[in-house]
Amino acid sequence: MSATVVLGVTGGIAAYKIPALVRLLVADGLDVSVVMTRAGTQFVTPLTLATLSCNPVHVDMWSERPGPQVEHISLADRADLAVIAPATANIIGKLAAGLADDLLTTVCLALKCPVVICPSMNVNMYRNRVVQRNIKTLKEMGCHVMEPESGWLACGWTGEGRMPEPEVIAAEIMRHLSAPDLEGERILVTAGPTEEPLDAVRFLTNRSSGKMGVAVAARAARRGAQVTLIAGPMSVEPPAGVRNIPVRTALEMYQRVMEVFDDSDVVIKTAAVSDFRPANPATGKIKKEEAPGKISLVRNPDILHILGTKKRAQQILVGFAAETENPLENGRKKLIAKNLDMLVLNDVTQPGAGFRQDTNVVHFLLRSGEEESLDLMTKDRVADLILDRVKEIRLRRGRKQDSAPSEADHQVRP
Ligand code: PMT
Numbered sequence: 001m002s003a004t005v006v007l008g009v010t011g012g013i014a015a016y017k018i019p020a021l022v023r024l025l026v027a028d029g030l031d032v033s034v035v036m037t038r039a040g041t042q043f044v045t046p047l048t049l050a051t052l053s054c055n056p057v058h059v060d061m062w063s064e065r066p067g068p069q070v071e072h073i074s075l076a077d078r079a080d081l082a083v084i085a086p087a088t089a090n091i092i093g094k095l096a097a098g099l100a101d102d103l104l105t106t107v108c109l110a111l112k113c114p115v116v117i118c119p120s121m122n123v124n125m126y127r128n129r130v131v132q133r134n135i136k137t138l139k140e141m142g143c144h145v146m147e148p149e150s151g152w153l154a155c156g157w158t159g160e161g162r163m164p165e166p167e168v169i170a171a172e173i174m175r176h177l178s179a180p181d182l183e184g185e186r187i188l189v190t191a192g193p194t195e196e197p198l199d200a201v202r203f204l205t206n207r208s209s210g211k212m213g214v215a216v217a218a219r220a221a222r223r224g225a226q227v228t229l230i231a232g233p234m235s236v237e238p239p240a241g242v243r244n245i246p247v248r249t250a251l252e253m254y255q256r257v258m259e260v261f262d263d264s265d266v267v268i269k270t271a272a273v274s275d276f277r278p279a280n281p282a283t284g285k286i287k288k289e290e291a292p293g294k295i296s297l298v299r300n301p302d303i304l305h306i307l308g309t310k311k312r313a314q315q316i317l318v319g320f321a322a323e324t325e326n327p328l329e330n331g332r333k334k335l336i337a338k339n340l341d342m343l344v345l346n347d348v349t350q351p352g353a354g355f356r357q358d359t360n361v362v363h364f365l366l367r368s369g370e371e372e373s374l375d376l377m378t379k380d381r382v383a384d385l386i387l388d389r390v391k392e393i394r395l396r397r398g399r400k401q402d403s404a405p406s407e408a409d410h411q412v413r414p
Pocket of ligand 1: 190192207208210211212213250269271272273275300301302303304318319320321323346354355356357
């Protein structure tokens with residue numbers, strides 16, 4: 001994506017988070033032009049933000065060189081989105097009043113694009129009636145004002161007024177810039193490994209990091225879907241903008257998935273669920289001398305298979321598989337046996353594919369018979385392509401309507 005974001009930085013302590021935000025936006029392929037107020041430069045230097053954004057930072061109205069373009073107008077014209085972060089009570093008041101007494105406020109008055117405002121201030125300033133009235137005015141004018149977080153504030157008070165973390169702001173920015181082509185879809189994603197306790201401190205698990213599932217959840221949220229992520233213990237953070245339900249064992253994952261399934265339009269099961277669990281986990285730590293010679297295992301529920309038997313006609317079910325032998329043949333069998341609409345087959349024999357990697361090599365097997373082999377690519381890109389296929393399946397099926405499981409949906413082989 002090569003959209004242009006004008007990032008307005010004003011004089012609040014939360015400006016220390018802005019270098020991290022700029023890095024995230026640049027990593028996402030955005031062209032970031034920073035405009036700072038004089039007060040903003042007291043908290044973070046223009047040089048830092050120029051270096052990270054790879055663009056000049058604009059501060060002074062009067063340093064514009066005469067030329068064919070008027071800088072503050074061309075900045076406003078180029079912007080696909082403007083973000084004010086941190087937004088002090090002062091800038092919020094000026095924007096609500098339509099003042100233009102420095103470069104940032106002048107650029108803002110000339111904007112034609114959506115504007116996201118991230119308030120950041122002391123809790124009592126934030127609650128002040130004038131500030132609340134100004135925020136209301138900005139919302140009525142069509143600005144998107146992010147809710148500040150609540151917690152310890154740099155001024156020593158505790159309450160609302162903290163600027164959201166860079167990851168949360170970046171997710172909001174990407175959501176605004178992405179086509180909301182999955183709006184209206186409620187997507188349930190499972191991710192990560194499960195842990196199956198052996199005793200109080202030991203467990204059986206696998207090498208899944210959760211990266212694939214997090215990529216699917218993040219891209220779906222960015223594209224406007226309402227996303228629930230049910231994840232085992234991952235080595236990556238859940239993305240911003242999704243409802244996150246952490247679980248530990250396969251049985252917990254099963255219970256939570258069943259609670260959410262009825263209210264889901266699409267289920268994408270990237271989780272590497274443990275097929276077995278120790279039959280009799282010890283409540284304490286097993287001592288060395290008491291180590292059992294054998295560990296008895298019992299089967300966990302096959303969550304995906306059960307979902308396949310319960311699926312309603314309009315629900316879309318996507319499974320994953322990490323096969324090492326006869327992948328295509330085994331994948332085709334799984335697609336039918338689990339009553340899936342699509343199976344994503346990881347080619348874990350390929351370098352850069354499967355567990356823990358930032359990249360993957362996958363084949364798509366669709367219930368319609370179509371098959372597609374993809375080259376090595378990032379998990380983010382794989383996620384977008386899966387969601388593109390989900391969208392196609394939805395379009396082919398027509399509008400969403402809730403209905404009971406169909407005859408065809410019941411034809412599941414164990
Ligand atoms: O997390 P990462 O490090 O990014 O790695 C990603 C991944 C390799 C884990 C992921 O891309 C992947 O392939 N996940 C499925 C792993 C697997 O081997 O699944 P399976 O063949 O055991 O199961 C097939 C499908 O059934 C999966 O969708 C799985 O979620 C589901 N399943 C399996 C067992 C079980 N008891 N319940 C299930 O629902």
